[in-house]
Amino acid sequence: MRPATAEPLEQPTLLSYLWSTRHRLWKGVGIALLRSLAAAPCTLIFQQIVDKPLHDKNIPGILWFAAIFIACMLLHYLFSVWGANEIAKTMAQLMIGMRSRIFFRLQFLSFSYLDGQKTGRLLSKYAFDTQKVESLLYAVLNQLLPNLLMGLFIFATLAWMNWQLMLILLLALPIYVVAKYYFFSRIKRVNTEARLAQEKLTGTASEYISALRLVRSFGEEQQAERVLDVSSESFARSRVDQSYVNALFGTYVYVGMQVLSLIIVAAGAIFVIHGHLSIGTLFAFIAGFGYILGPIHMFIGLSEPYFAAAEGYFSIKELIDSRYVEDWHGKRREQRIRGDIVYENVSFSYPSAPEKRVISNFNLTIQPGENIAFVGPSGSGKSTLANLLLGLYAPTEGRILIDGVPQADWDMRWMRRQMAVVMQDSILLSGSITDNIRFARTDATDAEIREAARLANAEEFILRMPEGFQTAVGERGVSLSGGQRQRIAIARSILRNPPVLILDEATSALDYQSEKLIQEALDRLAAGRTVITIAHRLSTIKTADRIIVLKDGEVIEQGNFKSLVAQGGVFAELIASQSTGSEFLET
Numbered sequence: 001m002r003p004a005t006a007e008p009l010e011q012p013t014l015l016s017y018l019w020s021t022r023h024r025l026w027k028g029v030g031i032a033l034l035r036s037l038a039a040a041p042c043t044l045i046f047q048q049i050v051d052k053p054l055h056d057k058n059i060p061g062i063l064w065f066a067a068i069f070i071a072c073m074l075l076h077y078l079f080s081v082w083g084a085n086e087i088a089k090t091m092a093q094l095m096i097g098m099r100s101r102i103f104f105r106l107q108f109l110s111f112s113y114l115d116g117q118k119t120g121r122l123l124s125k126y127a128f129d130t131q132k133v134e135s136l137l138y139a140v141l142n143q144l145l146p147n148l149l150m151g152l153f154i155f156a157t158l159a160w161m162n163w164q165l166m167l168i169l170l171l172a173l174p175i176y177v178v179a180k181y182y183f184f185s186r187i188k189r190v191n192t193e194a195r196l197a198q199e200k201l202t203g204t205a206s207e208y209i210s211a212l213r214l215v216r217s218f219g220e221e222q223q224a225e226r227v228l229d230v231s232s233e234s235f236a237r238s239r240v241d242q243s244y245v246n247a248l249f250g251t252y253v254y255v256g257m258q259v260l261s262l263i264i265v266a267a268g269a270i271f272v273i274h275g276h277l278s279i280g281t282l283f284a285f286i287a288g289f290g291y292i293l294g295p296i297h298m299f300i301g302l303s304e305p306y307f308a309a310a311e312g313y314f315s316i317k318e319l320i321d322s323r324y325v326e327d328w329h330g331k332r333r334e335q336r337i338r339g340d341i342v343y344e345n346v347s348f349s350y351p352s353a354p355e356k357r358v359i360s361n362f363n364l365t366i367q368p369g370e371n372i373a374f375v376g377p378s379g380s381g382k383s384t385l386a387n388l389l390l391g392l393y394a395p396t397e398g399r400i401l402i403d404g405v406p407q408a409d410w411d412m413r414w415m416r417r418q419m420a421v422v423m424q425d426s427i428l429l430s431g432s433i434t435d436n437i438r439f440a441r442t443d444a445t446d447a448e449i450r451e452a453a454r455l456a457n458a459e460e461f462i463l464r465m466p467e468g469f470q471t472a473v474g475e476r477g478v479s480l481s482g483g484q485r486q487r488i489a490i491a492r493s494i495l496r497n498p499p500v501l502i503l504d505e506a507t508s509a510l511d512y513q514s515e516k517l518i519q520e521a522l523d524r525l526a527a528g529r530t531v532i533t534i535a536h537r538l539s540t541i542k543t544a545d546r547i548i549v550l551k552d553g554e555v556i557e558q559g560n561f562k563s564l565v566a567q568g569g570v571f572a573e574l575i576a577s578q579s580t581g582s583e584f585l586e587t
Contacts, residue, residue, distance in 0.1 A: 014306075014313040018137055025090055029141050032083030036150035038075035043154050043288035045069050047161065051280030087142045095134045098316065102126050105320050121203040125319050128198065129312030136309035139302060148295040154288045161281045162271070168264055183249045184303060190245050191307040194238040195315060197231075204231040249303070257293055264289055327394055328412040337403050337418045339499040339530030341366040341389065345398035348384060348553075354396075358384050359553040362398070366530060368499075373533040373541040375574065376550035382534045384553075386502050389532070390416060420498040422522070424505040426489030428477030433462055434469045436477075436488055440496035448495060455524050456491035457517040458484070483518060490521045501526060503533040538575055547571065 011017035045065050053061030102125060106114070159166040208215065208224050215224045268285050271277035341364075348359040359381045366372050374382040387393050389400060391412040400407040402415065420440070428436045437449045444452075449469065453459040461484055465471040477485045493501065503522060519540060535541045542561050549557035549564070549571050557569050564571040 014133065014136070014310045017313065018140070021094060024094070025087065025141060028083055028086030028088075028090055029145060030083075031079055031086055032142055032146045033149050035076045035079035035083060036146045036153065038072050038079060039150055040153035040157070041072055042069060043284045043291070044157055045072075046287045047278075047280040047284035049280070050283045051278050054280075083146070084142050087138060091134055091138050091141075094137075095130050098130050098133070099126055101320055102130070102316060105322070108326055109319075109322060121199045122319075123206060124199045124202040125312075125315050128202070129195075129315045132305070132309045132312035133316070136302065136305045139305065144295060144298050144302065147291075147298060151292045151295040154291045158285055158288050158292070161284060162277055164271075164276075168260075168267055178252075183245070183252070184307075186245050187249065187303055188307045188310075190238065190241045191311050194235070194242050195308070195311045197235040197238040199315075201231045201235040204228060260293070261289060326391065326412070328391060328408065330407075330409040331411050332405060332409045333411050333414050334403070337415070337499050339366075339368040340401075340403045341500070341530065342401040342404075343385070343388075343398070344401060346388065346395045346400065347397040348381075348388060348393065349396050350393075357396075357553055359388070359395075362553065362555065364548065364555070366532070368530055369528060371526060371531045371533070371543065371545045373535050373544040373547045374550060375535050375538065375541070375547060375571065379552075380550040381553040382550060383504060386421075386504060386532060386534060389500075389502070390419065390421070417496075418498055419500040419502060420493035420496045421502045421504060422486070422489050422493055422525075425482075426477075426485050428473050428480070428485055428488060430473065430475045432467075432470045432472055433465075433488060436473060437491045437495055440492040444495055449491075452491040452495040453488075455494050456487045456521040458487035458491050458521075461487075486518050487521060490518065490525055494521075494525050498529065500530045501532070503531065503535075505534055505536045549574075 011020050045068060049062055049065045052058070053065065106122065155166065205228060208228060215221055265286060268277060268282040272279060272282050343362050343364040346359055346362040347357055349355070349357050358379075362381075362385070364372075374385060376382055384393070388395055391407065402410060407415075429439065433453075434446070434449055437452060438444050441448075446469075450459065453462055453469070462469055462471070471479075473479055473485075473488075477488070480488070503526075523543075533541055533544060541547060544561065546558055547561060547564055548555055549569075551570065557564055557567065557571055559567070565575060566572075
């Protein structure tokens with residue numbers, strides 16, 4: 001399941017990535033470079049003002065050169081704003097594309113990989129690492145390159161004025177060499193440590209913030225604070241190390257450049273005294289010296305952001321190029337599947353514990369329209385069988401046939417649209433009720449959404465809400481009760497109208513009235529479909545055509561409700577453990 005649009009990041013480094021996007025950046029960078037050409041004559045203008053009209057006391061001549069200078073600055077201003085805007089728009093599109101590739105890749109990474117990743121760590125790649133890349137590339141394109149071109153022009157102009165004095169600028173090379181070999185490796189190391197610490201902090205914070213209800217319910221705020229403080233202190237130490245190395249580096253560069261400036265001015269003054277240099281030329285050197293050293297200073301100053309961005313790019317590339325992708329390559333599609341499902345000698349072990357089989361040599365045939373229930377103790381493999389059918393994991397051994405066709409031959413993304421899942425804790429998004437129901441079918445009309453809500457026994461409570469179907473549900477549906485969330489999830493599944501329906505303990509942990517309403521809605525939803533129910537509350541599966549009793553990933557009993565109770569086996573024991581069993585035996 002690797003579509004052509006999910007190709008890896010071919011460029012091994014951040015700079016090679018920048019070079020590969022040059023065809024999209026040439027307009028903005030070209031305009032930005034024009035600002036350098038507009039400002040390049042400024043040092044020559046200073047020299048001319050001092051050596052000619054000032055020496056001749058020619059005020060109109062001074063005003064003429066001043067007018068030329070102002071014209072150059074106006075052009076510089078125009079090209080600067082225009083170029084910066086073009087670069088910013090292109091960079092925004094590039095980052096939208098990169099973030100899109102990250103999220104797209106997440107859709108194809110196997111859950112055996114994702115199960116071991118904290119959400120905050122993935123969020124750090126999506127938001128923070130891309131921001132670091134964007135900040136650096138914008139600085140390089142909009143500041144470093146134009147300033148470098150301006151510095152080269154001014155360097156050539158000053159060298160034409162006095163090449164001996166320009167040779168002194170070669171003293172900047174030892175400053176750069178020392179910076180590269182002494183500081184750069186340390187900067188890279190502290191940035192790597194800071195990135196890893198930030199990912200850990202984001203992951204831990206995301207985990208505990210999403211679990212605030214659990215933390216406060218158990219009164220374990222102090223424990224949560226201690227865990228977060230450990231991650232926060234680790235990140236803070238990495239930032240202190242960053243600040244220390246950057247302070248050493250920045251101060252070294254600043255002092256070195258100031259000493260070099262002193263040498264240039266002093267040497268120029270000596271040249272003037274000996275008559276080898278005009279005062280105007282010295283003035284031009286003083287004015288232009290900052291422009292020449294600016295790119296060098298900026299290049300060295302960008303070292304810390306560069307290593308931070310390079311780490312961010314590596315982190316992004318690591319995710320996008322991950323080999324832990326779903327191994328589905330099928331392309332088969334039909335108008336609609338019938339819902340004929342066969343598990344054929346299926347075994348499965350999670351990659352994190354390959355020695356432990358969760359499912360072992362499992363065989364089962366489900367006819368189209370049949371209502372099947374999986375029951376058994378926790379860890380018996382009920383949810384795993386549903387996840388295997390959805391293709392969230394691939395069988396370690398054996399295969400699954402859908403309508404007589406091996407699962408691997410189907411287009412798995414299309415196949416998942418042929419199914420709907422109602423979970424115990426149904427996930428809602430933070431939009432309106434309409435948005436959440438329409439998520440199942442984006443082209444659904446308002447009338448279809450309302451009908452789906454009616455069939456799910458949800459219309460009545462929705463219409464009582466402040467804004468009806470347009471009421472915002474909050475993050476994960478926090479403003480709704482558990483029963484209300486379930487009914488919206490059922491409405492979403494009704495709107496999809498799937499051939500195969502998976503009910504994953506959909507009525508667990510609900511009060512009697514909510515369970516009754518939801519069970520009515522589920523009965524409507526189940527009509528005419530293949531239904532797989534993962535049941536904990538056994539009263540909900542009395543009408544199942546077959547009940548499959550699992551233990552340690554193997555089938556130990558199967559039959560309908562009455563026959564299994566009459567056998568007095570494991571299922572009967574499960575019934576007895578939940579109640580006296582009298583209500584289960586009613587017809």
